[in-house]
Amino acid sequence: MRKLLLGLDIGSSSVKASLLDADTGEVHAAKSAPAVEMPISAPKSGWAEQDPEMWWTYVKEAIAFILKKASVKKNEIKAIGIAYQMHGLVVVDKNQQVLRPSIIWCDSRAIDLGKEAFDQLGEEYCLKNLLNSPGNFTASKLRWVIENEPQTAAKIYKIMLPGDYIAMKLSGEITTSETGLSEGVFWDFQTNGISQSVLEHYQIPQEWIPEVKPSFSVQSEVSKSGSTETGLDPGIPITYRAGDQPNNAFSLQVLHPGELATTAGTSGTVYGVTEQPLYDSKSRVNTFVHVNHQETKPSYGVLLCVNGTGILNSWLKKNLGQGEVDYMQMNSWAKSAPVGADGLVFLPFGNGAERILENKFIGAQLLGLDLLRHDKSHIMRAAQEGIVSALTYGFEIMKGMGLNLNTVKAGKANMFLSPVFRSAFIHMNEVDLQLYDTDGAQGAARGAGIGAGIYASEAEAFDKLKLLETFSPNPNFLAPYREAYEKWKEKLALILNS
Template sequence: MLLLGIDLGTSSIKVSVVEAATQMCIASAQYPDKESGIISHNLGWAEQKPEMWWEHVQQAILKVHSIGNYNPADIAAIGIAYQMHGMVVVDREKNVLRDAIIWCDSRAVEIGASAFDAIGHQQCLMHLLNSPGNFTASKLAWVKQFEPQVFDRVDKVMLPGDYIAMKLTGEITTSISALSEGIFYDFLRDSLSDDVMNHYGFNTDLIPSINPVFSKHGELTVEIASKLSLKKGIPVTYKAGDQPNNALSLNVLNPGEVAATAGTSGVIYGVTDQLNYDHKSRINPFAHVNYMPHEKRLGWLLCINGTGIMNRWIKDTLSPEITYSQMNLLANEIPVGSDGLSVLPFGNGAERILNNLQLGAHIHNVDLNKHSNAHIFRATQEGVAFAFRYGLDIMRSNGMHPNVIKAGSANLFLSELFIDAFVNTNQVPVELYHNDGSVGAALGAGIGAGIFSTPNEAFANLRPMKIIEPGNDSAYDAAYLLWKELLNNQLIYKEQEVLCQ
């Protein structure tokens, strides 16, 4: 029996086919080969076409079939992981009404801040565990305010994974986990938030049917099954945001367990059973995949928008002809601290850990007689690791103290330099695993379909491929303190600039 997992990323779609009996991935494919772009009509805006996602999902599924080492008719269930906090709106005929406003779009920051003030800071934090911020509900409010002709035609608002499930099955559903990441959910009442819906003037009919994460979200239609060489009626039995899904794929489900990723954005995600919140909403608790009203499981999410995207920009701008491996070899020749060069990697929209400021990316202390491309390569990866440390210190101040961090061997965690900087800057061991989001989504589908009786059964064969322990390299401490001083100076300047506007 086989399971199909779809991971809808910002850059591409990855799909995997997993054998349920062994939990082993037997085939994977990614589409497109070149990273998908982001549409940015104005500063701080970020959009993608949902129709592009759907075309790429189809192409990725057909591509994995072409490998030819399994029978597509043996696929029994489908799971979907997706980029979080996006917004897709459709009319009654399920037609997309505008491009999706995605996770790193910053246009709704002021709308969310006004809602925070109007509803009341304590009311929001007690019930939503967050400020309305720049999340999906505030993005929909932006559409209502600035594109009323679009809003008037909206029948349903969805997260990106809800849209892909709709295209596969013709049905529109969501979950508590999805609603919480969109800041539509009241945790104290365990219901849709009256505060948010009333403040923004949203009708509850805009919200799709609410199903458990692990449950049937529709069945593959005859037309789509034929087009994708799959059996009709295959159920979609799992949908989750990419970070809760990454945690699931690493078997991070219980209080105190922590996962991390460093793709386009970077995340540390720690599980708790407490309805806690950060008073400044710099880190954000959402309902985890296994959240139940009678058994709370929330994921504290520390997000840094500019991680892998910063690394890619530096490579493509300075040395587009080299590979990431070559880039890492050059960076490794430079000592810890990059000979005083520092990079602030905050150029991908409003950063929550910086109170939703759009700081921009910065390269500091360039010495024209000393520094080379290799220095910038190293300083970029160190800057990302230092941004993680800055955010992790916020998590620690809120009671989250990880003893170990689990991560998949992918993206920046493929770089030994980055791993060394991450582990030694944060002074927390890292366990690396052969896994990815599409495999996690496939195993999630197996849980939702009842093929596995428990999540632990789905991950019974999961073992770390490598464990990296921190050392006592004081050079990282010195480099981090310099980096933090530069960040604080830049924050003071930016805050004064905002006040003067």
């Protein structure tokens, strides 16, 4: 009988499920749903919400597909792992009914509340104990609900992150994790527990916080109701849970100091691991509990996030391509323009407030457009180089914190499929780039295998992880890319100082 591991990745664009064979490392089936990107509602400028029930609908669709495609028999699935979009807020009542749409990761409404909390709790406490400003994270979002929607707040039984919600729908149990609480800035790194100061400042009742489970552990089991809705066997344990960026790092076996992972999906990230509780004094990059953290053996993840990444490419596809071109064609256009896009500069910051800009929202901006010289190829190249420039800007902050940035790992997906994007990435940052055959859902499946004890070690879990390609900088290309980045940075400085 096969030993199968089910990995779920709950993104803001889509939900993905993968069915991994624990013995062979083979993916027997994988499915993304829906076929088009999930909608994000913006009732007001700077807001971003999604209906958690929509995530559950597509989880069920993806599971149904892979169960059928892989001809799964009873008792073959041994464990489930869940990865999810970070920082989202889900609130439910005593009947486990959602009380309002989820305020997701790129929503900016709680920025002022986070600033106020930083001032009142004090810079020393926030940076030493929380390793971050409360900023626009989950705790601040919850305070916004308390202040602005008191009738909703009065009905709250538990608060959750998106992955906690999916686990609840599968099992009927409400739990969370240390890494999840840290990403919401509920975690005190000095006491290694929930921050009482944050709860008191935001007037958040302790009982709203779910029971805390280790990332790798038997957290709950598929209930009869969960089985009925999904077709999964009742009793399958849920044994791993992590936010998408810690999970992406885990998916690439980034678990030790000096290792780095990157993504370029809707948002773009770089995630580095350290044994030291590092922080940026301006909270432009953020430190959280990593999935393999233990009190006796600390492990922290330093996250650089640029909200405006693949979403800019998607916007260009929809509005310039008018649905008649695909990303491959857009990449071809970008490749036909020179490095630096002939002076055209794209600031990609059009998806909410950006942490690397100290939570400013300046919007996406196309600068230096010459109507006599520039065409769509220059725009496409400027967009891709602009996204990489934003990541490079964050890289410089991480280097200033003491992180080693020599080799970066990524899955071969999303914007890393573009030769222009890859070239800009390795030359602007002067790093080697390793691309692997993996994704967040596969990583969640491997995590489930560790949490269930099916894999005896991390090394065994990643024994079949396949390195596809490695890219290294060409010394001849460093100067033009450095010039393009410096020009981009000059334009950004003018906007920020205006």
